[in-house]
Amino acid sequence: MKVKKRLLMLLLMAMLQSATVSTATAQISRLPNGIIVKAGKQKVSLLTANGGAFCLSLNDSVAPATINSVFIDPGNKVVTPYSVISVAPLYGIKTTYGKLMINTATRVWLLYDAAGKLLIRDGTYSSTGTSIQITHTAKGLLYGSGNKSSKELEKNQSASVVGNGVVGIPYFWNNAGYSAFGVSVNDDTPATWDRTNDKAVLTWKFTGKAANLYLWPAKTMYDAASGYVKLTGRPRLPPRWAFGYQQSQWGWADSAYIADVAMKFRTHKLPVDAFIFDFEWYTTLPDYAVKKEGKEGFTDFTFNPKLFPYPAKQIAGMKSHGLKFIGIRKPRLGNAAALDTARKNGWLINANTDSRDLNFSNAGLRKWYHKKNKPLIKAGVDAWWDDEGESYYTCYYWWNKAQYDLLTSARPNYRHFTLNRAFSPGTQRFGYSTWSGDIMSTWPSLADVPKDLLNFSLSGMYYGSCDIGGFQGTPTKEMLVRWFQAGLFFPIMRSHSNIGTTARFPFLWGTDGEDAMRKALNLRYQLLPYIYSLGHEAYNTGAPIMRPLVMEFPADTSVANMTDEWLLGKGLLAAPVLNAGGKRNIYLPADTWFDYHTGDVIMGPKIIAVNKALDEIPVYVRAGTILPVGPVIQYSEQTSATPLEIHIYPGKNGNFKMTEDDGVSYNYTKNDTRTTLYYWNDKTKTLTWNVTGRYTGKNVYKTIKAVLGEEEKITTIGKKGRVVFRR
Known part of the structure; x- marks a missing residue:
């Protein structure tokens, strides 16, 4: 026993000596x-x-x-x-x-x-x-x-x-x-x-x-x-449908109005993936005039029967036409009885003030909040729009924690998605979008949006968006069209408008306005394979979807603070018109660039002056880019037998990882994806590809059309392949 004690003492002394x-x-x-x-x-x-x-x-x-x-x-x-x-x-x-x-x-x-x-x-x-x-x-x-x-x-x-x-x-x-x-x-x-x-x-x-x-x-x-x-934390992907166009407004009148707008989007061939509803979906009047003790009979957690007399049936009908439901939420309560419960339990951020705002960091409140919101998820609500949650720095984090946990319990393995008016570090772990606030319908506000969203990209918010058209006021037709054209290059494309203004429905803005906005929407949906793959890149590497030019050209002092043009990924340069009149100057850094629409080649660095008609969108592609371009579809989950086009921009070697998955679950975090690595050898004019991953859903592309200038070649994808073009 003494020997064991001595050995133990020596061991302890040795550990202390090694630790200090x-x-x-x-x-x-x-x-x-x-x-x-x-x-x-x-x-x-x-x-x-x-x-x-x-x-x-x-x-x-x-x-x-x-x-x-x-x-x-x-x-x-x-x-x-x-x-x-x-x-x-x-x-x-x-x-x-x-x-x-x-x-x-x-x-x-x-x-x-x-x-x-x-x-x-x-x-x-x-x-x-x-x-x-x-x-x-x-x-x-x-x-x-x-x-x-x-x-x-x-x-x-x-x-x-x-x-x-x-x-x-x-x-x-x-x-x-x-x-x-x-x-x-x-x-x-x-x-x-x-x-x-x-x-x-x-x-x-x-x-x-x-x-x-x-x-x-x-x-x-x-x-x-x-x-x-x-x-x-890694930025989790929202569901794939969230990468499509989202139509919001404050002022949905009733159920017939909703059905009519949905019908017009589809019959007018205007792609859209979600309708977003303001106050009117759950209450008859906003709560801004409600006092601190609340209002008897105020509805916080029900559907307004004027808009949704049969919510589950109506939402199912929307989904059958490729439309998701997103409803606004406020960080506070209006109902007097609910407020009384919250105060008694210490669930408000400050019980001694007039505030009705909830403290979502309280676990007891989150449990109660789950119970109140779960029937709404069960009725078919797909995502939330969280507004006015700036009462404390981490409000949106804890609010999303409550909603994420609720969704996990009510609809296991379905991707969380919310629109939020601000963010804090770590919120990207939820699959979270931030829009740039209640902005004015003015040209300066439009010009400010890419400044905001590029700053979001450099600060850990990967899914930036805005109120296309501005929230306060009614834009001119030209302004709204240009806003749509810029918005197609944002990570999340969403329009919105204040009550009493003209809704941002394209069919309300004249034939030429509608045609121009349809053209922008069609391009957005054609680029979904590319943008969605960039979402996977963001999850895997942290590289943002929307990138300032300085990310790719750090030695070029001309782009160190540039925000009126930007990159999607490394190769697609968006330079939308952000002012009246259709004219603007565009700077192309040192590289070879192709006009996306005409194929014209421009050698940078160079400043070019453009004068674009209402329906024209300045877009340029960098040499060495492999750009997947899908068919025009009306919503993101719509399948098509049309081949995926693989556009090749020569001048240097290039590669691109295109990622496909089921679009709705978190199985991608367990490598349940299909990744096609395309590689372009500029010397031999050869496109090769290799497919990895176990995902085999019906939505994956089976055929590609490789496009190099005017030359096109159609072939099946298989597990790997190659296409050789004329030299």
């Missing part, structure tokens, strides 16, 4: 994901996170560690191998992607990339007892952080709040080669950063006694996006 290194100036304690370093009176943790980032962790009251935050993906369990660096007074950790170090004598921290390049050389930190600041020199251009502090792509500060179509995100990418993301102790008072006082010195501010600053080396915006989704 003592010096005159520092003590290191080793953790599974990093080390705790004592520098002076302050303890600092240098940690690894989610397989691709470092975390600099500070805490004034306990040993620093990662803060529990909804911003960080709990599903990423990757543990990063690391080694400890101990060369007094320098201590740190080293991984395959870089090093995070601290000098315990000076309390300066440093960040290196994998090649040993010093990215941050003078990081410091300080505490007031109620807040923490982290400061370092940050030269270079900064991107990310949303559209609140500025609609420009380049940033000098963040504003971590949410509002009507605006967001601030505690994040940036520095083109000097790294990204940073801040987490405070309270997700509803997020960290902020600022570089306005001194253009070289950047200061992070964290309210509270703890702070986590996540850092990862990132040479490009693609590296930044990849690191961001490793940290905060």
Whole structure:
């Protein structure tokens, strides 16, 4: 027994010695994901996170560690191998992607990339007892952080709040080669950063006694996006129908009106996938005049019988014609009895005010909310439109958590989709879209939309959208047409209008307006195979669907802040007309470009002046692009025997991964997909392809028409194949 005790004592001593290194100036304690370093009176943790980032962790009251935050993906369990660096007074950790170090004598921290390049050389930190600041020199251009502090792509500060179509995100990418993301102790008072006082010195501010600053080396915006989704979560795909056109308005009159509009869309051959309903679907009057105690008899969780006297039957009829149902939700209650229940249970965000807004972070409330909404899902509601949820920073996160869990229980394995007026980090894990708010029906508002959505793309929101036509007011015919033409190149294409304005139904805007909008809708649906595949790319790599030109041309100073044209993927350049008159200048960066409509070749860099008729849309395709183009269909789930066209744009080698799946379930997360990798060899003028994956649903394409200029070749896809064109 004495021998066993002695061996146990020796083992414990050995473990303690391996876990702690003592010096005159520092003590290191080793953790599974990093080390705790004592520098002076302050303890600092240098940690690894989610397989691709470092975390600099500070805490004034306990040993620093990662803060529990909804911003960080709990599903990423990757543990990063690391080694400890101990060369007094320098201590740190080293991984395959870089090093995070601290000098315990000076309390300066440093960040290196994998090649040993010093990215941050003078990081410091300080505490007031109620807040923490982290400061370092940050030269270079900064991107990310949303559209609140500025609609420009380049940033000098963040504003971590949410509002009507605006967001601030505690994040940036520095083109000097790294990204940073801040987490405070309270997700509803997020960290902020600022570089306005001194253009070289950047200061992070964290309210509270703890702070986590996540850092990862990132040479490009693609590296930044990849690191961001490793940290905060992959952007799940909405259902495929959500990539089609969504028609919304405030002012659906009654059931006959809904049926008539649906009939006109189909008979006029105007593709559409969803109708979106405002207040009138569940209540007879808006709740804006309802007082804090609520209104007796107000209906929060029922169908308005004027519009939906037989909801399940009507919604089933809509679906039989390829139309999904999306209903608006508000983050508050109007019914007096329901409000009384919420107040008694402490479910409101502040029971001592006039607010009727719900605190969705409360698990008890979410359970009650499930019970109230479940009959609506059972009746056929496909998705929600969440409006006015900016009362606290994480409202949309917890609101979507409630709706996601409800859908999982009511309709297992069906993809969650919501339209939301803002977002916070991590909401992309739900299959979540954000629109740019209640904007005006003006040309300046149209020009602002791509600024907003490109900023969304660089801040972790992959499915940006807007009120096509503007919400407030009635646009001119020309303005609405141009808005449709821009909208076909947004990740989510949705129109909307305020009550009392002319609905954005194309058939209400004259024959020429309708024809032009139909042409835009047809192109959207033809591009669905491409755009949907980009959604899969976003899920797998973090690359956004809608990309600023600076992502592909980082050395071109002309595009560093450009927002009036953008890329879908790497190869399709949209340059819609965003002003009256049809004229605009278009900049094409250094490459070979093809006019999508005419096939004309343009060598960049070049500025071209165009003058487009009402139904003409400026679109250009980059050399080396392989572009899948589907047939014109009336809704996304409509199948067609028409071959998938594979358009090849020569001048260099190229490849594209086209991904197909069932479009409605999460089976794609388990690799139940069919991926066709197309490859173009420009020298031999040969298109080859290889098909992988186990998905074999009836909606997959079986035949392709390969198109190179005026030459076309039709063949079956099979498991692999090749087509050779004339040289």
